[in-house]
Amino acid sequence: MWQAEVRVDLDAIRDNVARLRAGTSAEVMAVVKGDGYGHGMVPAARAALDAGADWLGVCTLDEALTLRRAGITAPVLAWLLDPGLALHEGVAAGVDLAAASLPQLDEMIEASRRADRPARLHLKIDTGLSRGGATVADWPALLAAAARAQADGLVEVVGVWSHFVYADSPGHPTTDRQLAIFHEGLAMVERAGLRPRYRHLANSAATLTRPDTHFDLVRPGIAVYGLSPIAGERFGLRPAMTARARVMLTKRVPAGTGVSYGHTYTTGDEANLAVVPLGYADGVPRHASNVGPVQLGGKRRTISGRVCMDQFVLDCGSDPVAAGDVATLFGSGADGEPTADDWADAVGTINYEIVTRFGGVRVPRVYDGELAP
Numbered sequence: 001m002w003q004a005e006v007r008v009d010l011d012a013i014r015d016n017v018a019r020l021r022a023g024t025s026a027e028v029m030a031v032v033k034g035d036g037y038g039h040g041m042v043p044a045a046r047a048a049l050d051a052g053a054d055w056l057g058v059c060t061l062d063e064a065l066t067l068r069r070a071g072i073t074a075p076v077l078a079w080l081l082d083p084g085l086a087l088h089e090g091v092a093a094g095v096d097l098a099a100a101s102l103p104q105l106d107e108m109i110e111a112s113r114r115a116d117r118p119a120r121l122h123l124k125i126d127t128g129l130s131r132g133g134a135t136v137a138d139w140p141a142l143l144a145a146a147a148r149a150q151a152d153g154l155v156e157v158v159g160v161w162s163h164f165v166y167a168d169s170p171g172h173p174t175t176d177r178q179l180a181i182f183h184e185g186l187a188m189v190e191r192a193g194l195r196p197r198y199r200h201l202a203n204s205a206a207t208l209t210r211p212d213t214h215f216d217l218v219r220p221g222i223a224v225y226g227l228s229p230i231a232g233e234r235f236g237l238r239p240a241m242t243a244r245a246r247v248m249l250t251k252r253v254p255a256g257t258g259v260s261y262g263h264t265y266t267t268g269d270e271a272n273l274a275v276v277p278l279g280y281a282d283g284v285p286r287h288a289s290n291v292g293p294v295q296l297g298g299k300r301r302t303i304s305g306r307v308c309m310d311q312f313v314l315d316c317g318s319d320p321v322a323a324g325d326v327a328t329l330f331g332s333g334a335d336g337e338p339t340a341d342d343w344a345d346a347v348g349t350i351n352y353e354i355v356t357r358f359g360g361v362r363v364p365r366v367y368d369g370e371l372a373p
């Protein structure tokens, strides 16, 4: 008998990937960083590959090596590589690496020597996000050095790529500006004598709304999990995650009873309180205090008072509630329950953060669907 659980519907992930694939002629890289946006990296990766994803995208070398240790042989790109990592392990495991600076390129050349095989590189240009990537000013030097290393048989430049600032606001002029800079960057790649097989730029939002940014490969993340990157649009995606718990304890209290730490909530009338065993240690944002929506007994309710580390309380008024009843924080919405979007709106964040928070280790993750482990 479960107390609290995060359910992940792997068939929803498969459907979403199939939908993304059908919408592009480019190859598809399913992004599974952040423990598969909280859904579990390896099961999410397997479901995505089963539905036809060609690539997997992760941030850290550790994530990439975890995929390889799980027996996944599909192409994997890792793009957040801090100095001093054992990059030769990635090269030996056939992990593609993102390079954005000369020092990074040097480390990858060294890793190639150690692994005795050429590192597969994706050179990243910063087209405006000002995060990863070489500036346009530094781009020619990076290209020249990469071309030399490739000519020496030390590395193989497989890809050239960048990342959007504003793709979640369709029509934003920054997206067009970034695309133009990317095209300029590609012309410089050509002039440097490099002919990488993969040019890639599109995240979920651009995959769904800007076919002119698809190039050879798209990198959807959030859409794989069935959530929309664009407020108010669903794109026919199916949310894969449900977070729910059984009511642990109920009690009847008089009107005017203060609830939870700081008594930030007081009952208006005599009330049935339900104590739900999920808290901020499990992923429930403390900012959901007095605003987080929860479905219990067929009704939408709002968290009463502060979210604690391990539990929160619902004022159910005069409705009958019993220990063991299921309180659903969010799910696909198919049964009237709140969605991760509702939670994001309630606490002032984005759906990405809501589901990723529930990747914690305390609440068991349970899988549904054909590929359930």
Ligand SMILES: *Cc1c(COP(=O)(O)O)cnc(C)c1O
Residues within 6 Å of the ligand: 031, 033, 079, 163, 202, 203, 204, 205, 219, 220, 221, 222, 223, 229
């Ligand atoms: C996270 C990430 C993605 C996926 O972004 P979504 O908005 O979730 O589709 C793509 N590319 C890079 C570089 C990322 O960091």
